[in-house]
Amino acid sequence: MSHGRGSDDAPGGGRGLHVRVKTMRGRKIGSQRWLQRQLNDPYVAKAKAAGYRSRAAFKLIELDDKFHVLARGKKVIDLGAAPGGWTQIAVERVKAGQTGGGVVAGLDINEWTPVPNATCIVLDFMDNAAPDKLKDALGGKADVVLSDMAAPATGHGPTDHIRIMALAETAWAFAEEVLAPGGAFICKVFQGGTEGELLKQIKARCRTVKHAKPPASRKESAEVYVIGLGFKG
Secondary structure, three states: OOOOOOHHHOOOOOOOOOOOOOOOOOOOHHHHHHHHHHHOOHHHHHHHHHOOOOOOHHHHHHHHHHHOOOOOOOEEEEEOOOOOHHHHHHHHHHOOOOOOOOEEEEEEOOOOOOOOOOEEEEOOOOOOOHHHHHHHHHOOOEEEEEEOOOOOOOOOHHHHHHHHHHHHHHHHHHHHHHEEEEEEEEEEEEOOOOOHHHHHHHHHHEEEEEEEOOOOOOOOOOEEEEEEEEEOO
């Protein structure tokens, strides 16, 4: 099981005009649709122009512009970090590597190129060693835990929903352990019927709990983000 971001987040070429992808012998319909979607996605072009590793960077920009969880000096953990788009934004916004700046640690099961001024770990989040590695990298409690983890899609909606909710629940259990009082939790979930228990747990430990679907999240995607603010410790 991969705990990284979906392949639709990797930046590719962008065009001002609508691009039609020619059918190539041997190319599966699914990959043809994916390529056409990439070529016509303005966020892919924006990510490439800005030097961000994924269009997903804009999801975090939009979420943070709304909820203001990333600020100079904050300590941040990014789960499911590859290829590094969210880690890049976290480093920028907490001013990691600067005087008075924050600390950012990212983890993913997949290989990813290290982001400057962040600790970048290649490890399965479900590995027993993962929590301690992240805590050591931070050198104390976290102010923010981010999770954009996703399991590879099976194409079977209920199965995919159960798998991503299992990752979300594990991310929250870790956040409860590592967050400092007043901390924030942002996590990808899928719209469906089984997140009630997770929401109940988050509401019990955070002063405010919201749902958001940032504009950069594709309309056809079932993903939404749950935001817990004011962790009670």
